[in-house]
Amino acid sequence: MSKTILVVDDSASIRQVARMTLVGEGYEVLDACDGVEALKQLNGKKVHLIISDLNMPNMDGLTLLQRVKGEPAYRFTPFVMLTSESGDNFMAQGKAHGAKAWMVKPFKAEQLLMTVSRLLA
């Protein structure tokens, strides 16, 4: 069974490239343009990995991380945060709420695939 990845980013081009890359490798892809839409998309659905931007309108990545990790269904779902900021303190904040995300700098397609395969191999 193919694995499902949720991609959350306010940039349409990032969503599109992520979708094309991941679908090409046989993953199922869901996408959302911000945290609010991401939560709507999830809604109890089984996803194996969440890839989210940190900075988004309406609901940012950190809030999304905390909301998602608060749901029992997604307790063990890996969460990858895309950011070029030194978001160490953001992440510490998340960690303090028991929600850990893995920071990844904005990527090239190959890098994205490698990260995904490390978490979902």
Place this chain on the structure above:
Amino acid sequence: MLNMSELVAVFLTEARELVEQLERGVLALEKSPGEVTAEDINAMFRAAHTIKGSAGVVGLDHVVHFTHLVETAFEQLRSNKLVVDRSLSQLLLRCNDHIASLLHCAEVSAEPAANLLQAGDALLNQLRPLLQQSAQSSENDIASPSVGSAKQKSSCHVFLKLSASCFTDGLDPVILVRYLRQHAAVCREYWYAGQVQPLTQIAPAQAETCQLMLDLLMEDIAEATLLEALEFIRQDSLCAIFNHDSPVEAQQLFLDSLESPALAQELKQRWQALGLLKVPVEVSAGTTPSLLPRSETKAENKNQPRQIDQRMMRLPAYKLDTLVNQLGELLIATATLHEHSRQFNNSDLTERVQQVQQLVDDIQGSALQLRMVQIGETFNRFQRVVHDIAAELGKDVHLVIEGADAELDKSMVERISDPLMHLVRNAMDHGLESASERIAAGKSAHGSLLLRAYHDCGSIVIEIRDDGRGINRDKVRQKAISQGLISAGAELTLRQIDELIFEPGFSTADTVSNLSGRGVGMDVVRRNIEALRGTVDISSEPGAGTQFQLRLPLTLAIIDGFMVRVGQSRFVIPLDMVNECIELPADMALDTDAGYLNLRGEVLPFIFLNQMFGLGAAASDRRSIVVVRYGKQSAGLVVDQLLGEFQTVIKPLGKLFQFLQGISGSSILGSGDIALILDIPRLVQIHVQATERQRTTTTI
């Protein structure tokens, strides 16, 4: 595999919208910063961030490179590390235009031209100094992506003690092992658990915690692949990598570094059983084990020296002022203590007090150092100013900055930027000629303007030099006569003529331009600089250019003084200005009428301080002359007694006395007495004016 052109089209549409959004935002910020909310700034930041991120995805690296710093700028605006002013918003607008140009290149599928990229670099160079340090280090991170060591393949032993939160963090160690298997020729894994409690005793919350440990033996794995694979897990888990390069004692060092001796013992036995334990043969000093206890600690160790160098802290200036002020009080108290302690004739006590005094001096030095900032920040702002004014005047002007690293007090920096602005504008408006005029005069078509700073005799000197037409002395003279500043027949030295431009209300510009020529300016400049205990000097050569030289103290808070006594009063002369002290021989010819004395063949104007301040006739026969120098001017001060060097904190004069001439401040002595600090430049000026007036009256 990907349809890039379709992707680029999506990106371009999106990016163009964002660029427009940025432009609106920056304009709003410039027009009415008060109405721009934090969320607006955040949106601008996100726009820049998205442009950068998406550009990276579609492979437009120059857009990524350029937008990175712009994004940083908005990030710092968002966190209030950066304050918008006109020059910043103008710069941001131009940056935005540049992004648009880059996008246009991508649209027509052309590589940006070299001059466009250069223009981008120039913009970045302007933006960079405005940003906080931390931003630049993160840029370096981007510029040099971690490549990892080359494709060296080797066998290695990896030990992992997984973090308790490993599972809830979304890390499945089984997946990790599966991933490694794909990249290593051979991979053997040995799993074991730490202290696991019987199932019945585990609380539900504990059930999620991970107690696993893992030994992995791999052959033929690229080191970079291994490190990448372990990237996430190393952040929180305990991880050690031993390969054939590792010195034999690496294992022992790792075991020794473990917090729990029981664990170390267990691992030792386990590794021995697996045949992994290496017995140290000899201990060679100086080799570092390739040991990776948690990447966090590793990063910390590696970064430590850099953190000391680069980490910055922002704090309100008043806190520093308070500190400096309090230290000033402490200095005075220590001085008092020192003076009193001497009465006891107890050498131990005196020595200790001196020690304390030395320390307080040192601390004060450090505290003042805290307020020192480089002048470069101020100078660099002129790049755009010069650019804009040049455009407005239709002149071609090159700005050269020298000595940007010269430091001076923060409060000073703030107060000199206005006068500097005036001088720069003035130079560009009046000094530098238009290109055609310059060519006619046999000069290069573009004018040059030099901003230079350097330290000299405990002052900072700032020079603004242009290679323009110089001061038209005839014109200045006529103007001064027509404005009634001087009489028609007055004989003035060249220098005096030049200095007329500092007179209130003086302006030679035939037309009042937008920039200068309104007659407010040079006198204000001089007043501002003098208020900072500084001076402005002008030198000009017709046809070759004009130079303004500002000479300013490094700090306003403290003064190294030379104390003298006149009658019963004590005065402090700033030590930097004291050139020498000579004894006044009773028979030495003092031409009191002329107010000059012959010092080794040079003419030295002198001042009787007792007369100047109305302190009555001199009591002592053995008087001294303190020769002071300020800029190019020397003068002698006749005093009763020399009391020596003395460092003191300047206390401003109260409101009542702030217009007092020749006194710049006061200082409290160790004894509790007050000493007045002499304002030497003003004093000399008053004296020169007084004697000149006297002379003119005598000649009439």
